[in-house]
Amino acid sequence: MESTKPGIRITTDATQVDVDWLHEALSTRAYWALGRSRETVERSIEHSLCFSAFDGSQQVGFARVVTDQATFAWVCDVFVEEGHRGQGIGRRLMEAVAGDPRLAGLKRTVLATSSPGFYAPFGFAPLDKPERWMLRPGPAPTD
Numbered sequence: 001m002e003s004t005k006p007g008i009r010i011t012t013d014a015t016q017v018d019v020d021w022l023h024e025a026l027s028t029r030a031y032w033a034l035g036r037s038r039e040t041v042e043r044s045i046e047h048s049l050c051f052s053a054f055d056g057s058q059q060v061g062f063a064r065v066v067t068d069q070a071t072f073a074w075v076c077d078v079f080v081e082e083g084h085r086g087q088g089i090g091r092r093l094m095e096a097v098a099g100d101p102r103l104a105g106l107k108r109t110v111l112a113t114s115s116p117g118f119y120a121p122f123g124f125a126p127l128d129k130p131e132r133w134m135l136r137p138g139p140a141p142t143d
C-alpha cells in the first residue's frame, strides 16, 4: 500500500470547503457532475457531511456523505485534484469517512462508481439484489 504524501490534512469542517475549487472541479472535470451549478454545489455542501483534503492552504480533495446518521448514507462527489492523485489522498478521505463516528453502525452505506476497486478496501461490494433498487431520475441528469 502506498504511503500518503506528508502534510495532507483532512477536515470535516464544511466551512473550510473551497467552494470555488470544488465547483470548478466537479462542474468541469467530474464526469458525473458536469455542468453542476454553483448553487447546487453550495446546497449540497450545506446538507451533507463534507470531507476535505488540504495540502497546505490548497484544497486537493473532497468527499461528501448524504446521511440521516442513523440508518443510511450515500457517499458521493469523491474527487482528488489530478496532480495530487496516486499519493494516498483518496484513501485518506475514505478512511475518514469509514472512521467517522456519525456514520458508525449504519445499516447501509451505498455509492455509485466507475472505480469499484478504489472502494473495495473500505468494505464496498456490488449490490446483493440490484433488482430491488429503484431510481427516479431527476430533470437534470448530470446533477
Ligand SMILES: CC(C)(COP(=O)(O)OP(=O)(O)OC[C@H]1O[C@@H](n2cnc3c(N)ncnc32)[C@H](O)[C@@H]1OP(=O)(O)O)[C@@H](O)C(=O)NCCC(=O)NCCS
Pocket (backbone or CB within 6 Å): 001, 002, 030, 078, 079, 080, 081, 084, 085, 086, 087, 088, 089, 090, 091, 092, 112, 113, 114, 115, 116, 117, 118
Ligand atoms: C478515484 C480517486 C478519488 C482516487 O484518489 P487518489 O488520491 O488518486 O487515490 P489513492 O492514491 O489514495 O489510492 C488509494 C488506492 O486506490 C487505488 N486506486 C486509485 N484510483 C483507483 C481507481 N480509479 N480504480 C481502482 N483503484 C484505484 C490506488 O492504486 C491505491 O491502491 P493501494 O493502496 O493498493 O496502492 C481519484 O483518482 C479521482 O478523483 N478520480 C476522478 C474522480 C473519480 O473517479 N472519483 C470516484 C468516482 S465515484
